[in-house]
Amino acid sequence: MNIILLAWKNIWRNKVRSGVILAAIAIGLFAGTFLASFLSGWMVGTVNDDVNTHLSHVQIHNEAFIANSAIDAFFMKEAVEPKIRAGGISAPMSSRLRVTGMLASPHKALGITVRGVDAADETRLSTIHTLIPDSMGSFLAEGERMPVVISRKIAEELKVKLRSKIVLTVQDAAGEMQSIAFRVGGIYKTTNAIYDEANIFVRYSDLLPYTALPEGAVHETALRFDDLETCELIAPTVTELLPDMKVQTWGELNTMLGMSLAWTDMMAVIMIGIFLLSLSFGIINTMLMAVLERTREIGMLRAIGMSRGRVFRMIMAETVLLTLFGSCIGILLGVCIIIPSMSSGIDLTFLMGDLFEDYGFGSVIYPVLNMKMFVQIICLVIATGILSAIYPARKALALKVLDAVRH
Amino acid sequence: MNIIETKSLCKIFRDTAQEVYAVNNVDLSITAGEFTAIVGPSGSGKTTLLNMIGGLDTPTSGSIIVDGKDISTLSENETTAFRLHHIGFVFQAYNLIPVLSAKENVSFIMELQGRPKAEIDSRASELLGAVGLADRMDSRPAKLSGGQQQRVAVARALASRPRFVLADEPTANLDSKSAANLLDIMVKLNEQEGVTFIFSTHDPRIVAKARRIITLEDGGIVSDRSV
Numbered sequence: 001m002n003i004i005l006l007a008w009k010n011i012w013r014n015k016v017r018s019g020v021i022l023a024a025i026a027i028g029l030f031a032g033t034f035l036a037s038f039l040s041g042w043m044v045g046t047v048n049d050d051v052n053t054h055l056s057h058v059q060i061h062n063e064a065f066i067a068n069s070a071i072d073a074f075f076m077k078e079a080v081e082p083k084i085r086a087g088g089i090s091a092p093m094s095s096r097l098r099v100t101g102m103l104a105s106p107h108k109a110l111g112i113t114v115r116g117v118d119a120a121d122e123t124r125l126s127t128i129h130t131l132i133p134d135s136m137g138s139f140l141a142e143g144e145r146m147p148v149v150i151s152r153k154i155a156e157e158l159k160v161k162l163r164s165k166i167v168l169t170v171q172d173a174a175g176e177m178q179s180i181a182f183r184v185g186g187i188y189k190t191t192n193a194i195y196d197e198a199n200i201f202v203r204y205s206d207l208l209p210y211t212a213l214p215e216g217a218v219h220e221t222a223l224r225f226d227d228l229e230t231c232e233l234i235a236p237t238v239t240e241l242l243p244d245m246k247v248q249t250w251g252e253l254n255t256m257l258g259m260s261l262a263w264t265d266m267m268a269v270i271m272i273g274i275f276l277l278s279l280s281f282g283i284i285n286t287m288l289m290a291v292l293e294r295t296r297e298i299g300m301l302r303a304i305g306m307s308r309g310r311v312f313r314m315i316m317a318e319t320v321l322l323t324l325f326g327s328c329i330g331i332l333l334g335v336c337i338i339i340p341s342m343s344s345g346i347d348l349t350f351l352m353g354d355l356f357e358d359y360g361f362g363s364v365i366y367p368v369l370n371m372k373m374f375v376q377i378i379c380l381v382i383a384t385g386i387l388s389a390i391y392p393a394r395k396a397l398a399l400k401v402l403d404a405v406r407h
Numbered sequence: 408m409n410i411i412e413t414k415s416l417c418k419i420f421r422d423t424a425q426e427v428y429a430v431n432n433v434d435l436s437i438t439a440g441e442f443t444a445i446v447g448p449s450g451s452g453k454t455t456l457l458n459m460i461g462g463l464d465t466p467t468s469g470s471i472i473v474d475g476k477d478i479s480t481l482s483e484n485e486t487t488a489f490r491l492h493h494i495g496f497v498f499q500a501y502n503l504i505p506v507l508s509a510k511e512n513v514s515f516i517m518e519l520q521g522r523p524k525a526e527i528d529s530r531a532s533e534l535l536g537a538v539g540l541a542d543r544m545d546s547r548p549a550k551l552s553g554g555q556q557q558r559v560a561v562a563r564a565l566a567s568r569p570r571f572v573l574a575d576e577p578t579a580n581l582d583s584k585s586a587a588n589l590l591d592i593m594v595k596l597n598e599q600e601g602v603t604f605i606f607s608t609h610d611p612r613i614v615a616k617a618r619r620i621i622t623l624e625d626g627g628i629v630s631d632r633s634v
């Protein structure tokens with residue numbers, strides 16, 4: 001009968017009480033881990049959606065363009081793209097004109113940003129072309145005359161359909177107003193409603209003549225890598241290759257998004273920490289009850305010769321075992337529920353409708369179980385168990401042997 | 408040789424107003440192999456005296472020599488170890504660990520002593536056989552009668568191979584038949600194995616089984632006779 005086995009038997013003296021605290025630990029650990037991986041998955045999903053559809057991992061502009069988005073803050077495509085390729089970077093890349101203007105139908109006019117793109121480059125770079133259903137046209141397909149790709153949201157606002165004629169008005173580099181007639185060639189929808197409100201695409205060659213800019217002039221070059229980690233590795237190289245340009249990563253382009261991702265993991269750990277703090281009060285309470293109702297027995301054990309150290313270790317072992325066992329159940333729950341949902345995803349449309357998309361988030365969330373965080377959580381739970389054990393164990397030592405054996 | 412010797416042993420409890428001489432100037436010698444009853448009315452100081460001899464309570468004055476060692480000079484940890492290795496205890500109640508079987512309860516004390524596993528196993532079985540519980544070794548205390556529990560406690564007290572066993576009113580919670588049975592077992596162990604027993608009681612039928620009877624009144628010895 002070693003002390004661990006005795007402690008284990010002692011835990012099951014009061015099955016209900018131990019069961020309740022075990023459930024609290026297990027559900028708490030599971031809920032914490034689930035919440036953390038859910039939040040993490042939500043953020044990573046949102047970032048990837050935005051990166052894949054429009055943000056890309058890295059964008060390159062003129063310093064001046066960052067400040068005022070002016071049409072004359074352009075650079076030459078040939079001055080940038082070859083340098084990047086020469087630097088050994090083979091990631092998909094697209095250079096664009098990017099101009100703000102008005103888009104008008106007979107019904108209404110909207111302020112928008114128009115990108116003049118090379119359809120082939122853009123198709124390699126982003127997934128936006130996949131977000132146009134077959135019934136909604138194509139992404140600037142060859143053979144179409146003056147096509148424009150707009151979002152479903154813009155189409156609804158302007159009350160236009162596929163093939164409708166709409167007029168784009170921009171101010172060219174010389175300050176002249178230019179009105180250009182386009183036909184709706186494709187209607188897309190991303191998961192980011194804010195983006196959808198104001199972004200349209202036309203061919204580079206269709207837009208250039210109305211900008212008063214030289215052939216080859218662009219406002220931005222976008223790059224997309226395999227994933228966020230690769231981006232982190234390669235982005236600094238791009239910056240080095242282009243010392244005169246402003247090179248920004250997705251997190252700098254959308255600072256909210258960048259910060260959210262960084263904070264989500266930390267927030268999850270903080271939340272779990274707070275939860276564990278309250279859990280530790282539960283553990284202390286349970287163990288204190290367990291010690292106090294055994295006053296006589298602990299006194300008897302001390303009387304027959306069990307040392308203070310052994311009594312202390314016995315109570316510590318009971319508490320730590322309880323915590324460990326609860327954690328194991330929690331981890332098992334987590335593995336059984338979180339891991340399958342990581343690939344199947346959790347569709348929140350039933351809960352919130354399109355609310356998430358209206359704020360720029362995807363509504364199917366793929367939880368991401370961050371191993372480092374998972375280990376952190378387990379360590380925190382165990383530390384909580386050990387810390388919560390100390391007080392009840394000390395209480396057990398404070399019991400007077402004589403009080404216990406006297407009648 | 409005396410295994411226990413008290414000299415001018417006093418224990419005074421000081422309440423708010425009055426002083427109670429629970430044990431008053433007791434000089435007592437116990438030799439190995441005795442079977443001694445300490446008797447006296449309730450409040451006469453039996454428990455206090457046994458607690459001091461067992462190192463559970465400290466005297467106000469006087470000394471207790473066990474095996475030539477003054478136990479009042481030991482530190483707390485030393486006293487605990489001393490109890491573990493030299494003294495067997497049987498209390499009136501709450502003797503056993505409820506989550507352990509009879510055999511595990513008896514083994515437990517030998518494990519605390521750090522004895523080898525094989526010895527623990529055979530000695531626990533042997534002792535439970537000696538107290539007539541060979542067939543109840545795997546029962547938990549709750550499944551045993553009060554008398555059977557006290558017999559397990561006696562087996563546990565002997566398991567550590569103590570110099571003597573202290574039993575404070577071991578039959579107080581038992582019916583007369585179980586009480587007589589427990590005493591018979593103690594007598595047998597005393598006679599066959601030479602275990603020294605010192606027990607307190609106020610039950611006259613139990614007293615009759617003792618070979619030395621020490622009577623206390625108001626904390627002092629009023630008679631000490633061997634039969």
Ligand SMILES: Nc1ncnc2c1ncn2[C@@H]1O[C@H](COP(=O)(O)OP(=O)(O)O)[C@@H](O)[C@H]1O
Pocket residue numbers: 420421427428429447448449450451452453454455456
């Ligand atoms: N902790 C204590 N505080 C105060 N008085 C006590 C305490 N323990 C025992 N006494 C007193 O000491 C006397 C002897 O008690 P005790 O040794 O328990 O007698 P017995 O075991 O013979 O009944 C009694 O008067 C009792 O009230």
Ligand SMILES: [Mg+2]
Pocket residue numbers: 453454455576
């Ligand atoms: Mg008493």
